[in-house]
Amino acid sequence: MVAAGKRAGCALVCALALAAIAAPAAFAAPEGRAYAVQSLAGGAKRLTYRIGPFDIKPGQNPIDYAPITQRPQVDGYITRFKPNLTYLDGTVPPVDVIHLHHAVWVNMSHRGINSKFPAELFFAAGEEKTAGIIPKGYGYPLKASDDLLLNHMIHNLTPTPTQLYMTYTIDFVPKGSSAARGIRPVRPVWMDVQAGNIYPVFNVRKGSGKHGRYTYPDDARNPYRGGEKLNRWTVDKPGVLIATGGHLHPGGLYTDLNVRRNGKTKRLFRSRAKYFEPAGAVSWDVAMKVTRPDWKVKVKKGDVLSVHATYDTSRGSWWESMGIMVTFMAYGGPGVDPFKQKVDQRGVVTHGHLAENDNHGGGRTSLPDPRTLPDGPVNPGFVDLYNFRYQLGDMSLGDPVRNPPVITAGQALTFRDAGDDAKGIYHSITSCKAPCNRSTGIAYPIANGSVQFESGTLGSKTPATRSLSWTTPNNLGPGTYTYFCRIHPFMRGAFRVKQ
Numbered sequence: 001m002v003a004a005g006k007r008a009g010c011a012l013v014c015a016l017a018l019a020a021i022a023a024p025a026a027f028a029a030p031e032g033r034a035y036a037v038q039s040l041a042g043g044a045k046r047l048t049y050r051i052g053p054f055d056i057k058p059g060q061n062p063i064d065y066a067p068i069t070q071r072p073q074v075d076g077y078i079t080r081f082k083p084n085l086t087y088l089d090g091t092v093p094p095v096d097v098i099h100l101h102h103a104v105w106v107n108m109s110h111r112g113i114n115s116k117f118p119a120e121l122f123f124a125a126g127e128e129k130t131a132g133i134i135p136k137g138y139g140y141p142l143k144a145s146d147d148l149l150l151n152h153m154i155h156n157l158t159p160t161p162t163q164l165y166m167t168y169t170i171d172f173v174p175k176g177s178s179a180a181r182g183i184r185p186v187r188p189v190w191m192d193v194q195a196g197n198i199y200p201v202f203n204v205r206k207g208s209g210k211h212g213r214y215t216y217p218d219d220a221r222n223p224y225r226g227g228e229k230l231n232r233w234t235v236d237k238p239g240v241l242i243a244t245g246g247h248l249h250p251g252g253l254y255t256d257l258n259v260r261r262n263g264k265t266k267r268l269f270r271s272r273a274k275y276f277e278p279a280g281a282v283s284w285d286v287a288m289k290v291t292r293p294d295w296k297v298k299v300k301k302g303d304v305l306s307v308h309a310t311y312d313t314s315r316g317s318w319w320e321s322m323g324i325m326v327t328f329m330a331y332g333g334p335g336v337d338p339f340k341q342k343v344d345q346r347g348v349v350t351h352g353h354l355a356e357n358d359n360h361g362g363g364r365t366s367l368p369d370p371r372t373l374p375d376g377p378v379n380p381g382f383v384d385l386y387n388f389r390y391q392l393g394d395m396s397l398g399d400p401v402r403n404p405p406v407i408t409a410g411q412a413l414t415f416r417d418a419g420d421d422a423k424g425i426y427h428s429i430t431s432c433k434a435p436c437n438r439s440t441g442i443a444y445p446i447a448n449g450s451v452q453f454e455s456g457t458l459g460s461k462t463p464a465t466r467s468l469s470w471t472t473p474n475n476l477g478p479g480t481y482t483y484f485c486r487i488h489p490f491m492r493g494a495f496r497v498k499q
C-alpha cells in the first residue's frame with residue numbers, strides 16, 4: 001500500500017513537475033516564436049513574425065504556399081496587421097529588385113463568408129503594403145488551433161538568387177486579457193473583381209475606357225463571359241461593415257465599394273491611390289487610402305455589394321492588373337444606413353513614401369537606340385528566349401546580334417522559350433515607347449508603346465499563359481518596335497518591320 005501510495009504520489013508530483021516545466025513555456029510565451037514583442041495596454045501585444053526564409057530563385061515569379069507556424073499560440077483577436085518583406089539581415093529589398101506581387105494570409109479552419117475557396121482569406125499584402133487597421137472595439141478572432149497558410153507570389157526582377165522572409169506585425173489581444181473585453185469579432189468580406197480565381201487578374205489597354213480612365217468590370221466587354229458576376233456579393237445576413245481598403249497595381253487610380261438595394265446604388269467608399277511617384281500613376285510608390293475608424297455602414301440581407309477598379313489609360317497598358325477590396329464585417333454594433341445617412345468618404349493612408357521605392361529608373365544608359373541600329377537578319381522566323389536574353393535584337397547583346405531582326409510584309413516573328421521555362425523563369429514581350437533603353441527602376445520601363453502588343457507571360461504554369469511562344473501581330477506598319485519583359489524589366493529588345 002505504501003509503495004502504491006508512493007507511486008501514486010510520484011505520479012502526481014511528476015505530473016505536476018512536468019506541468020511546471022511545460023506551463024511556463026505555454027503561458028509565458030503565448031506569442032510563440034515572435035521575432036519582436038512589444039507590450040500594449042490591457043494585455044495586448046504587438047508581435048512581429050517572420051515566415052521563411054524563402055529561397056528566391058533567379059528571375060522567379062511563381063505562386064506558392066507555405067504553412068504559417070510563426071503565429072500566436074493562444075486564442076485572441078488581431079486588431080492591426082502590417083506586412084513586409086525582408087532580407088535575412090532585416091533590410092527591405094528595393095522594389096526594382098524584388099517585387100512582392102502578393103501575399104495572402106489564409107485561415108484554413110474557416111470558410112470565408114463570401115469565399116469561393118474552402119478557406120478564409122483574412123489579410124493580404126501587395127507592394128503598396130497597406131496596414132490593416134481594425135477600428136477600436138473590433139478584432140479578427142484567431143484560435144490557437146486555426147490552420148494558417150500563406151499564399152505568396154514573390155518576383156525576382158533579376159537573375160541573382162537570394163533569400164527572404166515575409167514578415168508581419170500584428171496587434172494581438174489574447175482572449176481573457178482586459179483588452180479583449182467587449183471586442184466584437186469581425187469577418188473578412190473579400191471583394192475581388194475576379195473573385196474565385198487563383199490568379200485574379202484582368203488587362204487594361206492603353207487608350208481604353210473613357211477620358212483616359214478604364215473601370216473594370218464596367219467598361220470591359222463581357223468580362224464574365226455571361227456567367228456569374230464575380231465582383232458582386234449578396235449579403236446573407238444583416239451586419240455592419242467596419243473597415244475597407246483597396247488593392248490595385250501601378251496605373252490604378254481607385255477602387256469603389258458599392259451597395260445596391262431596391263434598384264438604387266450607393267458608393268460606400270472610394271479607396272484612392274495616393275502616388276508618391278514623381279512620374280505619377282505608373283509605379284508601386286503608392287499608398288492606398290482606407291476608411292477612417294468612424295466609417296461604419298449597416299447592410300441588410302439581400303443588399304448587393306460590388307467592387308470596381310479604375311485605371312489610368314493615358315500613359316500605358318497595365319497587363320495582369322488587380323482590383324480587390326478587403327472589407328471587414330461585424331454582426332451588431334453601431335453603423336449608418338447608407339440610403340438614409342451620409343457615409344464618411346474621407347480616406348486615410350497608412351504609410352508615406354517607402355525607401356524601397358527610391359529607384360525610379362529612366363536615367364541614361366549605354367544601351368543603343370535600336371532605331372539607329374542597322375538591320376539584323378531578315379525573316380529569321382524565331383527569336384529564342386533564354387538566360388534572360390532575347391537571342392536576337394536584345395539591346396544588351398553585342399554587335400551584330402543586337403541589331404533588330406527584320407520582318408517583311410506578310411512574314412511574322414515568333415518568340416519562343418528555349419529553356420528558361422524549365423527553370424521556372426517566365427518572360428514577356430511587351431511593347432514600350434522607343435527607344436526603351438533607359439535605366440530600369442520602378443517607373444521605367446512601362447507598357448507605353450505607341451503601338452500596343454503583349455505576349456502575355458510565356459510559361460507552362462500559372463500565373464503564365466501556358467504558352468511557350470508568341471507571334472508578332474500581322475498588322476504592324478513599317479518601323480522599329482521596342483519592347484521589354486514585364487517580369488525582368490532590364491530585358492529590352494527590338495524588331496523592325498519593312499515593306
Ligand SMILES: [Cu+2]
Pocket residue numbers: 388426427428485486487488491
Ligand atoms: Cu523575362
